[in-house]
Amino acid sequence: MDYTGLIIVAIRCVFMLVFILSFLPVLIWAERKGAAFIQDRPGPNRADLWGVRLAGLIQPIADVVKLLFKEDVTPRNVYQPFYKLAPIIAMSVALVTFAVVPLADVIHIGGRDIPIQVSDLDTGLLYILAVASLGVYGIMLAGWSANNKYALLGGLRSSAQMISYEISMGLAVGVMFLLFGTAQLDDMVRAQGANPLGWGVASVPGAIAFLMFLVASFAETNRLPFDLPEGESELVAGYHVEYSAFKFAMFFMAEYVNMVVAAGILVTLFFGGYQVPFVSTETIVNHAPAVAKIAFGGAALVLVALGVVAVARYRPGKFGDNRDREPIVVAVLLWVVALGALAVGFLPGLVPGIPGYTDLTMGTILATVLQVGTFAGKVAFFAWFFIWVRWTLPRFRYDQLMRLGWSYLLPIGIFNLVLAGVWVLASSRWSL
Amino acid sequence: MFEQTMFYLFAIVSVIAALFVVAGKNPISCAIALIVTLGALAGVFVLQEAHFVATIQVLVYAGAIMVLFVFVIMLLNLGPEDLEKTPRFSRLKGAGGIFAAAGAALLAWNFVSYAARAARVGPGFGGLAQISQKLFTEYIIPFEAISAVLMAAVVGAVVIAKREL
Incomplete structure (x- = not known):
């Protein structure tokens, strides 16, 4: 058996999980701080480790500890098997959806082609639609098994909403099939290229599909303005009203994983995926030393500047305790990371034992690191967009939600599909 | 070896879940068991390299049609007692038996003639x-x-x- 291949597959799976899960604490922090910023209040700023609060970044650690050690109450009249199954379905389905999204270009090392994704299925996008459509069971079963009227209403609302918006989502995705002529996400990203003018969003049908997909992904992730399944003011907490402790946390995390997944698919379909703007994989590999110096040097400069900003906020004796020294701690941390970035950017090739970036393997690794970083940055932007919208728009009414889905998005989607067909035909005829 | 193990796993799961669909007491449990059957069948399709069929199986049956089934059961709030009112396995017993026998015969014929047809399947099939x-x-x-x-x-x-x- 090919054990090296198996190990590589295992590493790919673990890498993907780590990539998604490491977004969660940052997103939860961004949600709270973003809400606070938009509502003109300070947000979480109390939880600390030895006086260091990191602008509230310690709060997610406190949350996790609380959720893990809280009593896990199971109400008496729930239907036990499904009550326990529902959070597992919600979380695992959310995680599995990401398996076909490429995080970087294919690596060629030691005679192997290693895609930086779990699987490059030729039905890639259909796989995403298929697995995402299973996510509704977690919510439905939670709502039904809790034996609570509010939870049941939440579950029903959610399933109706997700079925309705899945159609619009499918139509938007169908347009991208037509434009790129493939369903494989790898090929789609490669077809878009490094130039932003070639990205999925940079054509008329692509732009319409992007807007449709954006609206539909809000509905699919059950986020405001479409968070009717939870609807605190109407349904208490909707489908997860009877859940506590870590089972509740599973639903909570699933929502954020869904956000990351939706943002990742948006980026992959419409914004060039892992492509660094204007810099293709070949450019990075061929000019690796210069690219490394510019990228890591620039990162180091930004970090040093942030450290200086932190030091400028140092006021001795402001609190009279450990909190005074917090800006210094933050600045030192930033500077250490900056030093690390400089070392990664400039040292290879100078130190004996480490090959320089002119080496093909090192160049490929550099390209992968930069592309994963770019992808993460794009995903972070859209995740922030989700948060931004949540704290800006009020909730829709249920009939408005249904009317938007069926009477506006669906006809626009069908029209757009026809338009995309004409577009593809015209561009192949007259090479637009 | 690995493929064979996976096949038996999926096959056993789908058969047991299918039996549960027919024999289960709780309508929602039956519906969920049907979803498990469909999912296990999708796994069998994947083992046959028919990724597209597997994906569509999950997308259409498990993800869309069964959601409607579960939705209706939840909306009508059907419980085990509603299922007991309607007699099962009583009427149409003979017809069901004939159909099952015909299906089994068809399946057996498929297995027997498999070797002859296997050669017709080209690379990239499915x-x-x-x-x-x-x-x-x-x-x-x-x-x-x-x-x-x-x-x-x-x-x-x-x-x-x-x-x-």
């Missing part, structure tokens, strides 16, 4: 491109006929629903 090519060249007329039938069904459903509004 992939998205191959299926699309067949669908839009060789089977274009049945394909379009099915879409006409589906359209008629949609129009019919709307007409019937509108009459009662």
Whole structure:
């Protein structure tokens, strides 16, 4: 058996999980701080480790500890098997959806082609639609098994909403099939290229599909303005009203994983995926030393500047305790990371034992690191967009939600599909 | 070896879940068991390299049709007691038996003649491109006929629903 291949597959799976899960604490922090910023209040700023609060970044650690050690109450009249199954379905389905999204270009090392994704299925996008459509069971079963009227209403609302918006989502995705002529996400990203003018969003049908997909992904992730399944003011907490402790946390995390997944698919379909703007994989590999110096040097400069900003906020004796020294701690941390970035950017090739970036393997690794970083940055932007919208728009009414889905998005989607067909035909005829 | 183990795993799960669909007491549990059956069958399709069929199986049956099933069961709030009111396995027992026997015979014939047909399956069988090519060249007329039938069904459903509004 090919054990090296198996190990590589295992590493790919673990890498993907780590990539998604490491977004969660940052997103939860961004949600709270973003809400606070938009509502003109300070947000979480109390939880600390030895006086260091990191602008509230310690709060997610406190949350996790609380959720893990809280009593896990199971109400008496729930239907036990499904009550326990529902959070597992919600979380695992959310995680599995990401398996076909490429995080970087294919690596060629030691005679192997290693895609930086779990699987490059030729039905890639259909796989995403298929697995995402299973996510509704977690919510439905939670709502039904809790034996609570509010939870049941939440579950029903959610399933109706997700079925309705899945159609619009499918139509938007169908347009991208037509434009790129493939369903494989790898090929789609490669077809878009490094130039932003070639990205999925940079054509008329692509732009319409992007807007449709954006609206539909809000509905699919059950986020405001479409968070009717939870609807605190109407349904208490909707489908997860009877859940506590870590089972509740599973639903909570699933929502954020869904956000990351939706943002990742948006980026992959419409914004060039892992492509660094204007810099293709070949450019990075061929000019690796210069690219490394510019990228890591620039990162180091930004970090040093942030450290200086932190030091400028140092006021001795402001609190009279450990909190005074917090800006210094933050600045030192930033500077250490900056030093690390400089070392990664400039040292290879100078130190004996480490090959320089002119080496093909090192160049490929550099390209992968930069592309994963770019992808993460794009995903972070859209995740922030989700948060931004949540704290800006009020909730829709249920009939408005249904009317938007069926009477506006669906006809626009069908029209757009026809338009995309004409577009593809015209561009192949007259090479637009 | 690995594939064989996976096949038996999926096969056993799908058969047990299918039995539960028929014999289960709780309507929701039966519906969920049907979803498990469909999922396990999708796994079998993947083992046959038919990724497209597996994906569509999950997308259409498990992800769309079964959601509606579960939705209706939840909306009507059917419990075990509702299921007991309707007699099961009583009427149509003979017809069901005949159908089951016919199905089993068909399956057995499939197994026997498998070796002869296996050679006809080319590389890339079951992939998205191959299926699309067949669908839009060789089977274009049945394909379009099915879409006409589906359209008629949609129009019919709307007409019937509108009459009662």
